[in-house]
Amino acid sequence: MSETVLKIRIYGDPALRKKAKEVSKVTSEHREILSQMSRIMYEQSGIGLASPQVGRTEAMIVVDVGQGLYKLINPKVVKKQGIQALEEGCLSVPGVCIKIKRADKVLVTALDDNGKKVSIEAEGLLACCLQHEIDHLKGKLIVDYASFIDKLKIKKKLAALEKKAKNDILSEAKNKSCQLQL
Numbered sequence: 001m002s003e004t005v006l007k008i009r010i011y012g013d014p015a016l017r018k019k020a021k022e023v024s025k026v027t028s029e030h031r032e033i034l035s036q037m038s039r040i041m042y043e044q045s046g047i048g049l050a051s052p053q054v055g056r057t058e059a060m061i062v063v064d065v066g067q068g069l070y071k072l073i074n075p076k077v078v079k080k081q082g083i084q085a086l087e088e089g090c091l092s093v094p095g096v097c098i099k100i101k102r103a104d105k106v107l108v109t110a111l112d113d114n115g116k117k118v119s120i121e122a123e124g125l126l127a128c129c130l131q132h133e134i135d136h137l138k139g140k141l142i143v144d145y146a147s148f149i150d151k152l153k154i155k156k157k158l159a160a161l162e163k164k165a166k167n168d169i170l171s172e173a174k175n176k177s178c179q180l181q182l
């Protein structure tokens, strides 16, 4: 597992649209992925990262909004209250920022990286971030919340990202097909 290098998937990569699967038993492999995800999140100056963003199908997220690092498996929003609207970006949709209405307070249940049940009462930025990352596990992205005007504004950017993702996938396939590329 330690040899697997995870990298951030960009808009247009089908991995971002796949629904993540519940983890039935937490193992050292999950802990290793969560560590790598945390490292990537900090390297990219992100405040959250979800498994589909690094091409994994196990339902896992990492979040750190400055109140400590959460490594969560099978996270679910079980209670919502109030409304907030923050401008959100996403490491998988670089250059795009969308104002999204979400619950201001949430109760999230999950497993920690030892498989222990945890529940987190969050509000404000932490609540926003948890909802954003849990969306990723359903294959949902910030662009899905875009208004008609937003969509017009980001159309070109998204097309460029999509083209780049396609080229990256093609060149990756080419690299994998043969050791020697002459």
Ligand code: ZN
Binding pocket: 089, 090, 091, 092, 132, 136
């Ligand atoms: Zn995101």
